[in-house]
Amino acid sequence: MTSSTAPVLRNLVGGTWRSTAETLEVRNPADARELVATVPSMDAAAVHAVFDAAERGAAIWRDTTPIDRGRVLLRAAALMREQREELARTLTREMGKTLAEATGEVAKAADFLEYYGGLGRDEQGNLLSHENPAVMAWAKHEPLGVVLAITPWNDPLLTPARKIAPALLAGNSVVLKPASYTPVIAIELARVLHEAGLPAGVLNTITGSGSVIGDALLDHPALRAVSFTGSNEVGDSLKASLAAREVRLLAELGGKNAAVVLADADLEDCIATIAAAAFAQAGQRCTATSRVLVQRSVLEQVERGLVEAARAHVLGSGLDSQTSMGPVVSPAQRDSVTAFVERAVADGAVATTGNIPPDASEHGCFVAPTVLTEVTTSMEIWTDEVFGPVVALVAFDTLDEAIDLLNASHYGLAAAIYTSDLNAAHTFVARADVGQVAVNLPTSGWDVHMPFGGFKSSGSGHKEQGLEGLEFYRRTKTVALRARTRSLV
Ligand code: NAP
Secondary structure, three states: OOOOOOOEOOEEEOOEEEOOOOEEEEEEOOEEEEEEEEEEOOOHHHHHHHHHHHHHHHHHHOOOOHHHHHHHHHHHHHHHHHOHHHHHHHHHHHHOOOHHHHHHHHHHHHHHHHHHHHHHHOOOEEEEOOOOOOEEEEEEEEEOOEEEEEOOOOOOOHHHHHHHHHHHHOOOEEEEEOOOOOHHHHHHHHHHHHHOOOOOOOEEEOOOOHHHHHHHHHHOOOEEEEEEEOOHHHHHHHHHHHOOOOOEEEEEOOOOEEEEEOOOOOHHHHHHHHHHHHHHHHHOOOOOEEEEEEEHHHHHHHHHHHHHHHHHOOEOOOOOOOOOEOOOOOHHHHHHHHHHHHHHHHHOOEEEEOOOOHHHHOOOOOOOOEEEEOOOOOOHHHHOOOOOOEEEEEEEOOHHHHHHHHHOOOEEOEEEEEOOOHHHHHHHHHHOOOOEEEEOOOOOOOOOOOOEOOEEOOOOOOOEOOOHHHHOOEEEEEEEEEOOOOOOO
């Protein structure tokens, strides 16, 4: 596609589609010559106007019933499923992941809309007992007002849906600021919700560089909560900026997720599971396995299996049915991941890689899947998040040692153990200092109804997903009512 045929997209603001004079280009990471679309590049004044619209939207939406809010979410889920092929192609062209991965993401985004939409008919509070029999008391949930969702590029449809669905069900209006590499699918999500009947101003989108409009995003007095997923660097800056304000912050941040392989594991199954968790989406998942701790007696077997899995990958455009691994999202991400591997090798690690077809790398952002051995636990490759298709192996002797190595990280997002020993599995579950623990399963892939979120510097103490995921987006008002002087019981 040439620039003349690429769509010029607009933002949803107060129920209408708005453009700006300045625009941002979105390019296909599999072939940078392809312009996918242009989107508005908003400035501070435009951002302020979006929050004005969201404030008006919040005033309308809070007076609707959860049942009606749920209906809109359920209609949006149905539309998304009808349009899944086109949405998946857009996602792949913009972000790079394979069509199969993108199709799975569309389905999961629809699951979020459906799950929270269904909760519109669930309990909305609870009846409380009271010492005085003439008093009826209850706790009811209320929306917060205007919620800002700031999302990264790695799951550019799923992550906005994970935030927007509970926020809307709870009765808030939302301003969505997607990552600048992947705004197109986020605008598509807004279109689907708009077509499903969301009133004007209830969902609004902002596109523009986060580092330029970051202050303006937090400026508006109507802002009540920020739900952020992204890097620790930006998460920490949001924490600092909001510290003195009555604005809630949910922050889902980085990870350095470990898989622990005990010698009694089903090695064939565990190697396939770890390889999938390390290399799917070219390793660009916050829950991707990036550290593999292997009991010494099976180290060689696990190394060999992961190298075979890396070499088996076919890299190319995610739209090509032969491709099993797409590009990483951008030239900057490619250079960052490549530099991590180069520094690891300079530190003494040994890298074994899969293959990038020469014609693919000329215009695409490809990184070969890489297995690093001879790694020590003081190396940067062991301690720092890479966010690419790179996995590092270290040997251990006892389960205690493995758990200590797992917990030595300042991150605490996800971990997995592979074993046939139930006692070992229970010990690991009890002692792993991470928000998500898997046994004989991948570190990634947590269903929409399962609470999700990291401990330590991977998170902010709030969970997303499931019933717990609703809590961030609402407050509880406790009511005691004495309607008459006689007993109500
Ligand atoms: P990022 O650089 O922090 O960007 C995330 C979002 O923040 C983008 O929308 C970005 O906009 C925006 N942003 C940048 N600077 C900002 C500022 N000063 N104020 C407000 N917003 C700002 O992260 P990323 O590189 O997109 O994503 C990768 C990171 O996300 C990794 O660390 C990964 O582990 C983490 N992640 C965590 C989870 C989880 O659930 N724990 C899930 C997925 C990803 P621009 O794109 O315009 O800069």
